[in-house]
Amino acid sequence: MSTKDFSPELGHPRRVTLIGSTGSIGTQGLDVIDNAPGQFSVAALSGGYNLELLARQAVKYRPAVVGSAVDSADLLADAISIAAEEAGVRDYAPELLAGPQAATQIAGYSEADVVLNGITGAIGLEPTIAALKAGHLLALANKESLIIGGQVVKQFAAPGQIAPVDSEHSALAQALRSGTPDEVAKLIVTASGGPFFGYSYEQLRDVTPQQAMAHPTWDMGRMVTTNSATMVNKALEVIEAHLLFDVPLDRIEPVVHRQSIVHSMVQFIDGSVIAQASPPDMRLPIALGINWPHRVPGAAVACDFSTASTWTFDPLDESVFKAVKLAKLAAAASGTHMAVYNAVNEVAVEAFHEGKIQFTDIVETIERVLDEYTPVNAELSVEVVLETDKWARAHTAQILGVSA
Template identity: 70%
Template sequence: MDRVSTQEPFVVAQHPRRVILLGSTGSVGTQGLDVIAQAPELFTVAALAGGYNLTLLAKQAVAFRPELVGCAHEDIDALAQAIESAAAAAGVANYRPQLLAGSHAASEVARYDQADVVLNGITGAIGLAPTLAALDAGHLLALANKESLIIGGEVVKRAAAPGQIVPVDSEHSALAQALRGGSSDEVSKLIVTASGGPFHGYSQAQLADVTPEQALAHPTWDMGRVITTNSASMVNKALEVIEAHLLFDIPLERIEAVVHRQSMVHSMVEFIDGSTLAQVSPPDMRLPIALGMNWPHRVSAAAAACDFSQAATWTFEPLDEEVFGAIRLAKRAAASSPTHMAVYNAANEVAVDAFHDRLIRFSDIVPTIERVLENYTPVAAEPSLELVLDTDRWARTHATQLLKENA
């Protein structure tokens, strides 16, 4: 457990911590800004990087006044105009941050040297380069972009100093907290909880008929299209199992998923003496986001606590891996080569888009991933950013071609 330290935190300037938010206009980014707004004594915004929603990005920039603002949109003049309009509407004069635009903007923002912490809330494989940039710059990385670790694997782990990566996913934040209750050689098992998604209890035949609208109706969390669909297919839980393996150096066979419909217990650690420690809180991403940015210190009133004065029942049951085979497939892929998970992730993203375009059925998503993996031959080379990105491109192209052939 040398990458996410549970005992010796990565050295970070104390308060207020200067935070870079990547993916600031997304779900994690907007909630991260909410945390910062509620705790100005702990955090300031050093830089923002958003996607294509320039109107929202400009409003965020004017509200928090970072020195640097970047966007994936290629038109830097459009970003400048959006900020100028937002400033005028807010009655703010003389705010002219440094601007960056284009596909490399997020990575450049992640390297900004006037910062302490990077919250990477980007969704998908495009978060890998910014993750590596943040690590190279020496920033504490509060990582919500699980895909960058999953597809980057050893590349990311080699780049990280001990304790430099702090997980923001609620499950991995829970594990990091519970792991502080014992030493690494006392850990017996990691137990990752899953809500079960909207299709818990469905048969394979029932999954074939679900619609994109049904897949986006998650019972607990409000997330973007890809992550919400992944939660419905259990691909998200599969990625989280692999992420736990990479973050905490626990063998895959000692990591399991369990269905917990109430989403109050976010994950558990079982120790060798039979004790199990669980992290419990109402489902609210502001808690793990706040802890990630302020690690290893907690943020007062980051989220509401459980009300134990009210009766409640929490249930746990095994995941049906015959119907939801994503976890078993991911474990097999992760054990095959350092780049197999890059194929898994890319094939899934292509399949999810095809499902929402109504080109394939929901039940075709995981079989599509499996077919692409079966056709993949890894390159016998040391893993690198270039190799991972080449593998990602191959998998997307191959998955797209397979779907066209089967249309």
């Protein structure tokens, strides 16, 4: 396994590739770069279907390679040409990639130091592996790729090659610096509780998509916001913490912290608890991720302790929010059960927003498909994971009467 040092080279801007540049993580990542002049440069950009925004980003940062999920390099070229004309830029001609494999190709682009994977969903798996294979530091916001890929992803990663960007895992990584692995007693992963904290299970049945999107703290996309409402997001984060930090699942505990100031905590064997606290701003973990293991001055605003405030912590009601317990059981069952869990959830969330199922059907469907799943008797590989993902999506779509 590689012993490469992934620390930034002093005196040289760190070259950043952004996967999902037009999404929430990507746009905030570019904001971090804007506010740290001379510290970073943009090596490559890969965006989704918002060609207008992607083109403006490309013309502003002028990366050598630009890719889009839109399956037409001509449409991307036209968008960049328009954006360049509007900005008065005449000499910019990047290499263009288009289609479903563009993100993976760009993640492996050699002229980069760090790849920020900000895609949401299982489609982030192949870019994650491409970045690791290319030897880049991976600033990982796409939790799903690690969760469904599990040990397959870890076998490609050198020590120190994955820098977590989720606020909870960034907090854990920071707190873990306070002790050795043998001194860790427990990881405490905080949750905002979402918009339905205190609801009964019966009350959850009538939740509407509009209510599920009303997160009390964070401004996120539809999938992540809905996952936060069902607590599936916290379930995925518990599994991600297990994989990132090699702490057993029974020593990882979710705790509801409504203020979203303490992003997670580590309890050590002597009874000490180290917490990472900051106002809810994803620019802090993004900045630390792309500059890992060093901090970026002024990345975000600190807590103001001159003003009175109260922080509360409550146990997660697992009789109402069953997603975390279900994920722990799935992760312990086999190397592919979490691929099923994630795939079912993604299909069910879309069905919920299309008005095809109730809110509580999301987690109930995950449980049903997991019960009906029999792992394949084959060596764990990327191909096996992707085939499992494909089966789970098709099976869920058949159950719910929707398209996969």
